[in-house]
Amino acid sequence: MLAKRIDKALNHQIELEAYSSQVYLAMASWAECEGYGGIANFMYIHSDEERQHMLKLIKFVNERGGKAVIPALKKPPVSYKSVKDVFDNLLKHEVHVTNEINSLVEICLKERDYTTHNFLQWYVSEQIEEEALARTIMDKIRLIGTDNAALYMFDRDIEQMNVISAAQDNAGA
Numbered sequence: 584m585l586a587k588r589i590d591k592a593l594n595h596q597i598e599l600e601a602y603s604s605q606v607y608l609a610m611a612s613w614a615e616c617e618g619y620g621g622i623a624n625f626m627y628i629h630s631d632e633e634r635q636h637m638l639k640l641i642k643f644v645n646e647r648g649g650k651a652v653i654p655a656l657k658k659p660p661v662s663y664k665s666v667k668d669v670f671d672n673l674l675k676h677e678v679h680v681t682n683e684i685n686s687l688v689e690i691c692l693k694e695r696d697y698t699t700h701n702f703l704q705w706y707v708s709e710q711i712e713e714e715a716l717a718r719t720i721m722d723k724i725r726l727i728g729t730d731n732a733a734l735y736m737f738d739r740d741i742e743q744m745n746v747i748s749a750a751q752d753n754a755g756a
């Protein structure tokens with residue numbers, strides 16, 4: 584049985600993962616409309632992954648005797664100044680998610696809920712990967728600067744990042 588405080592904190596995380604999915608969906612749509620097909624695909628896949636993060640939490644809460652509540656979501660930002668602006672926001676968002684996961688882990692330790700603590704380790708590892716990927720992308724974007732030809736190549740190459748990440752997921756990495 585989940586303690587009330589843990590139930591509440593996990594439900595808060597469900598909302599954040601659902602919102603993350605919306606944020607990346609909005610980024611995908613922005614990129615698609617701006618002609619960045621590669622970035623759009625990357626964001627569509629990322630949005631699906633966030634939905635999976637949310638579902639995993641919903642199922643865990645309900646299996647442990649808690650009550651997962653499907654939240655209403657606020658509207659995500661819909662326009663961006665540039666590709667750099669998009670990925671700046673993605674990195675900031677992921678850092679925020681990491682902080683929230685860390686707070687959740689701390690609450691579990693305080694409540695001595697080692698089952699939920701163990702469950703959350705998957706999210707801790709996932710955040711390390713997501714932040715690392717976002718930082719790698721930002722490094723590339725800084726190199727590109729205002730070079731449109733390089734941005735065109737980046738839009739093509741970012742699809743490969745998805746392929747690599749999906750292959751790793753399939754291999755259970």
Ligand code: FEO
Pocket residue numbers: 600603633636677680713
């Ligand atoms: Fe589910 Fe990108 O954090």
